[in-house]
Amino acid sequence: MPNPVAFLALAIWPIVTVLLFLRLPRERALIWSVMLGYLFLPEPPAAFDLPLIPPLNKHNIPAVAAFVFLLWRNGPQQASLLPVSWVGRALLLIFILSPVMTVLTNEEPVFFGQVGLPGLTLKDAAALIVQQSLLILPFLLARQHLASGGAQRDLMVALMIGGLVYSLFMLIEMRLSPQLNLWVYGYYQHLFGQSIRSGGYRPVVFLYHGLWVAFFIMTSVVSAWALWRMDDQASRMKLLAAALYLSLILVLAKSFGALLFALLLVPAVLLLSHLMQIRIAIVIGALAVCYPVMKGVNLIPEERLLSAITAYEPERARSLEFRFDNEQTLLDRAYIKPIFGWGSWGRNHILDPVSGNILTVTDGRWIILIGTYGWVGFLAEFGLLLWPLILLWREAIPSRRDAISPFIAPLSLILAINLADMLPNATLTPLTWLIAGALTGYAEQLRAARLKIRLHSSKLHWQSVM
DSSP: OOOHHHHHHHHHHHHHHHHHHHHSOHHHHHHHHHHHHHHHSOOTTOSBOOTTSOOBOTTTHHHHHHHHHHHHHHOTTSOOSSOSSHHHHHHHHHHHHHHHHHHHTOOSOEEETTEEEOOOOHHHHHHHHHHHHHHHHHHHHHHHHSOSHHHHHHHHHHHHHHHHHHHHHHHHHHHHOSOHHHHHHSSOOSOGGGGEETTEEOOOTTSSOHHHHHHHHHHHHHHHHHHHHHSOGGGHHHHHHHHHHHHHHHHHTTOHHHHHHHHHHHHHHHHSOHHHHHHHHHHHHHHHHHHHHHHHTTOSOHHHHHHHHHTTOHHHHHHHHHHHHHHHHHHHHHTTSTTTOOOSTTTTSOBOTTTOOBOOOOOSHHHHHHHHHHHHHHHHHHHHHHHHHHHHHHHOOGGGGGGSOTTHHHHHHHHHHHHHHTTTSOOOOHHHHHHHHHHHHHHHHHHHHHHHHHHHHHHHHHHHHO
16 A cells, blocks of 8 residues: 555645746646656555545646646636647547446446446546546647647657656666565555566556556657757767667667567658658557457457467467457457446456456556447547647648648657557556647647638738739
């Protein structure tokens, strides 16, 4: 169980957030308050579980504190939090409000032999709406405050510096085993056995799992190489050293998936044009969204994949087969309530009819969403993450390439690969929403500028005609 230090860290984080906003520009304060909270605050079960609202934890306290401070400083006259486009607003409303329909279609209890789970009530609907609102808050804040190209450069620099700082803690755990969360906060946040890899340790630090740490370092690696490509000569050697060092740390993190993502993205940010990077991001993101459909109609060549991997990594093949089997079991259950899902309280799982223990494992974010909120909830969340890539693909046309910030391209690739990683893992983090919101806001600015130019051209044309 978490010790008093864990709850103290959560309690003082709003004060840390206010201090950051008082000392830094608004954009950087937002980035660092959310990122540092994600990296260093304790994982659940460390949370303030107050009546009638979802637990307040590291994933929502920094964003709530930033929102309250900005509302207090700027007042209600600040720009709207909501996306400009009707598609973005529709996805947002569905994301927040669809749990109401989930509750209304799950009022009956469910039973597994002697074990039963309660039906959902209107109190659950209210709690789920608040939970969704807190989850999406970093996206809304980033769309509003990180829409400029300069803010997106700040975001990439923060990812790189955050990785450099975090690497020091990772090196400690690579040598001594994952113990920092236990030493500081009094508990181990996951199964220790999953940290043992290839005769060494996979660092966890203060995140949920070693895979989360490796994915974050992968984003740091991509950011460092992208900054090295785009920066001036004065700092190129420092950025090159940072990129090489972070690449070494990623290899030492012992995560095949994150390393594979880096091998895909780093050459892309170094060799391809910014427009081509955005196109690749669209393809990756679209394939991630289509995966559940392909899985449902048996278009994923699972047997061939398992056979190919077994020839090289039998242990990894067994792990993948376990994932495939669990996904199919959970997907079969989700098809009983395919539209709005089963809701909360673990109703989307299969339970032991005697002990009540959960027999299924939800690894991927997509299967969690489909089981809990149905296809409507899945399409709303993945749609919100894919939508900025679509907007950028539409607005970043070749004729206007000189006016496009170069930093949106690597951020688009990072967001797209995060979507892909949400298939095997549930790596949806506040940083995911920050990147998605920043790209959405920037794309909306591009569209507004394009429409303004078109309107001005139309006026000039009619003046010349008259």
